[in-house]
Amino acid sequence: MKRRDFLSLTATALAASAAPQLSIAAATTEVAKFRAARRFAKLPFGRIAYAERGTGPAAALFLHGAPLNSFQWRGALERLSAYRRCIAPDFMGLGYSEIPSGQSLAASAQAEMLAALLDQLDTRTVDIVASDSGGAVAQLFLLRYPQRVRSLMLTNCDIEPHSPPAEIAPVLEMARQGTLAGETAKWLTDQSMARATFGAAVFHNPAQLTDEIIEYYAAPLVSSPLRRAQYHEFHNALSPNPLAGIEAQLRRSTVPVRMVWGASDTIFTMADAHYLDQLFPHSQGIRAIPEGKLFFQEEFPDIIAEEARKLWKA
Incomplete structure (x- = not known):
């Protein structure tokens, strides 16, 4: 074998053997970048963490589900x-x-916090994109501040008859x-279990939940006795129904609304999307994602970006 052929083959083999390490490094960099760019706003409600990408007069507000955080939207933020x-x-x-002890964590209080955050960020109106319990907060925000919402994209989330x-009764119990909190803490020492249980229930491909991503989601929830208590209180505040009595008001909304729904979700099914489609007078219809489960937004950011741009042009 000629020396140059040997060197070429060796380089190819080394590149192939390095691919897994490069993939892991890329995932690590993704979390590290997001962590490094995290910002905080000091509000009467506490020190609110948030991510921000892009500039300009028009703004979009992304509301995550539980037990996730804003990292859920990283792909959509980059694309939009x-x-x-x-x-x-x-x-x-x-x-x-x-958040200080004693602060209400109810959906109504979350909506008030968002208004205060937008005020501090000098943002008057927004296009909202929401998921899971964030969708419940989005609906309350729309009713309290209709003049601040240009459009609303709802992905698998609470509706008044189903909130x-x-x-999720076992989780609430x-x-x-x-x-x-103790059960969630186990994710930090047994990430394979986290993927096989939580991950398999809400993601099409739970393998995309790297150990570092699991740590980024779970660690703050169990980081102190106060945080554990607040994690419980967040869920306790989901009952009784925070959306009770809002249907008639939502029927009068003039905001364009689009449903983008994971059709494989066993919690918020397509029936919930159809309810919203019939509820909002200015509904822009439904897009079903066949493989999508509850948190498909993290796995299919291209779809979120595509649908958001269409809605914003409507």
């Missing part, structure tokens, strides 16, 4: 930052927001008994 000033906060009681969903 050329079109909007993208803002993704961590809800009180979740993520990296630092909190019966399917653990929160009531004070054991949910």
Whole structure:
């Protein structure tokens, strides 16, 4: 074998053997970059963590689900930052927001916190993109501040007849008994279990939850006795139904609304999307994602970006 052929083959083999390490490094960099860019806003509600991408007069507000945080929207933020000033906060009681003891973590209080955050960021109106319990907060925000919402994209989330969903009753019971934080803490020492249980229930491909991503989601929830108590309180505040009595008001909304729904979700099914489609007078219809489960937004950011841009042009 000629020397140059040997060197070529050796380089190819080394590149192939390095591929897994490069993939892991890329995932690590993704979390590290997001962590390094995290910002905080000091509000009467506490020190609210948020991510921000892009600039310009038009803004979009991304609301995450539980037990996630703003990292859920990282792919969408990168894809949409050329079109909007993208803002993704961590809800009180979740993520990296630092909340004093005694602060209400109910959905109504979360909506008030968002208004205060937008005021501090000098942002008057927003296009909202929301997921899971964040969708419940988005609906309350729309009713309290209709003049501040240009459009609303709802992905698998609570609706008035289905909030909190019966399917999460075991989680709510653990929160009531004070054991949910302990169970979540196990994710930090057994990431394979986290992927096989939580991950498999809410992601099409739970393998995308690297050990570092699991740590970024779970660690703040169990980082202190106060944070554990607030994690429980966040879930306790989901009952009784925070959306009770809002249907008639939502029927009068003039805001364009688009449903983008994971059709494989066993918690918020397509029936919930159809309810919203019939509820909002200015509904822009439904896009179903066949493989999508509850947190498909993290796995299919191209779809979120595509649908958001269409809605914003409507």
